[in-house]
Amino acid sequence: MKRLFSGMQPTGSPHIGNYLGAIENWIKLQDEYDALFCIVDLHSLTIDYDPAQVQERIYEMAAVLIAAGLEAPEKCSLFVQSHVKEHAELAWLLSTVTPISELYRMTQFKSKSDTHKKNINAGLLTYPVLQTADIALYKGEVVPVGEDQVQHIELARIICRKFNNRYGEILPEPQEKVSPAKRIMGLDGNAKMSKSLNNQIDVIEEPEAIWEKLRVAMTDPARQRRKDPGNPFVCNIHTLHTYFSTDEQIEWVREGCTTAGIGCFECKRVLADNIDQRFAPIREKARELLKDKTELKRILDAGAKRASEIAAETMDEVYRAMGLR
Ligand code: AMP
Numbered sequence: 001m002k003r004l005f006s007g008m009q010p011t012g013s014p015h016i017g018n019y020l021g022a023i024e025n026w027i028k029l030q031d032e033y034d035a036l037f038c039i040v041d042l043h044s045l046t047i048d049y050d051p052a053q054v055q056e057r058i059y060e061m062a063a064v065l066i067a068a069g070l071e072a073p074e075k076c077s078l079f080v081q082s083h084v085k086e087h088a089e090l091a092w093l094l095s096t097v098t099p100i101s102e103l104y105r106m107t108q109f110k111s112k113s114d115t116h117k118k119n120i121n122a123g124l125l126t127y128p129v130l131q132t133a134d135i136a137l138y139k140g141e142v143v144p145v146g147e148d149q150v151q152h153i154e155l156a157r158i159i160c161r162k163f164n165n166r167y168g169e170i171l172p173e174p175q176e177k178v179s180p181a182k183r184i185m186g187l188d189g190n191a192k193m194s195k196s197l198n199n200q201i202d203v204i205e206e207p208e209a210i211w212e213k214l215r216v217a218m219t220d221p222a223r224q225r226r227k228d229p230g231n232p233f234v235c236n237i238h239t240l241h242t243y244f245s246t247d248e249q250i251e252w253v254r255e256g257c258t259t260a261g262i263g264c265f266e267c268k269r270v271l272a273d274n275i276d277q278r279f280a281p282i283r284e285k286a287r288e289l290l291k292d293k294t295e296l297k298r299i300l301d302a303g304a305k306r307a308s309e310i311a312a313e314t315m316d317e318v319y320r321a322m323g324l325r
């Protein structure tokens with residue numbers, strides 16, 4: 001089986017964008033690949049954060065992933081990045097073959113430098129080198145991600161290629177596998193759903209909170225509506241219906257919206273109920289797992305153990321090739 005790797009930052013509770021853009025895909029792929037999934041705590045240090053919350057967030061993410069259907073450690077490995085020290089080690093080695101000009105080109109570096117003007121740290125710039133190390137450490141060939149990460153995977157290929165040219169064919173060039181839901185928009189309707197923009201609905205959100213957020217969510221932007229009156233396809237609520245509602249309900253929305261037969265309130269109410277119904281079992285199971293963390297600890301320990309074994313082998317090979325052993 002081909003090796004697959006992906007990661008998610010524990011910067012907050014996983015939201016609908018993470019779920020549709022990554023988690024759902026991960027669950028499907030765990031059957032088809034030798035899969036390693038990583039909670040990338042080291043990456044999450046590159047923007048302002050509260051050290052007192054890190055552990056809680058890691059466990060919350062692990063709980064949602066397991067509750068949603070990742071079968072670790074049986075079908076895949078789930079682990080925390082900083083538990084396998086080789087990630088930071090390989091990132092350093094790879095930084096010596098990474099052109100700094102490539103790092104400055106990254107869209108994510110530019111946008112995060114913009115939104116976090118008071119904290120443009122070196123880690124924010126070298127972030128894609130650590131991401132490359134994550135994948136290369138396990139000789140990952142396939143990397144499922146949302147659209148926003150494609151540029152980082154392209155750079156990972158460049159870095160692996162440069163390494164191989166200089167030191168021999170050791171690191172496979174990874175290939176991204178973009179999820180069908182590649183870019184879920186936030187509730188503001190004009191930027192991708194993201195924890196840092198606070199425009200998200202979390203997977204384990206309570207029903208009342210889902211409704212409160214949806215109630216005031218943007219529908220179709222007025223500018224679009226003037227250009228294209230009555231077209232439900234420009235409305236983010238309609239888009240969300242396509243992920244959470246039945247075919248009949250989607251048709252009801254389409255028909256009702258174009259003929260003004262239903263109002264936004266009604267349309268949102270149905271969506272809120274569907275989101276709640278879809279996530280209720282995950283929410284319950286995740287809460288259960290978080291009550292007593294023994295099971296989560298067992299899963300993460302088993303993941304780190306397996307990951308460490310593979311990582312140690314790769315590092316040995318890399319150190320030798322680079323002349324350090
Ligand atoms: P992050 O939360 O930035 O660590 O992202 C974890 C995974 O979720 C990555 O594969 C992202 O591409 C994906 N992702 C995050 N936000 C969205 C979104 N709004 N739509 C689709 N995928 C997303």
Ligand code: TRP
Pocket residue numbers: 005006007008009040043130131132134135143144145149152
């Ligand atoms: N940078 C990714 C994100 O924000 C998370 C990540 C870290 C990742 N390392 C990775 C994704 C390796 C895929 C492979 O979404």
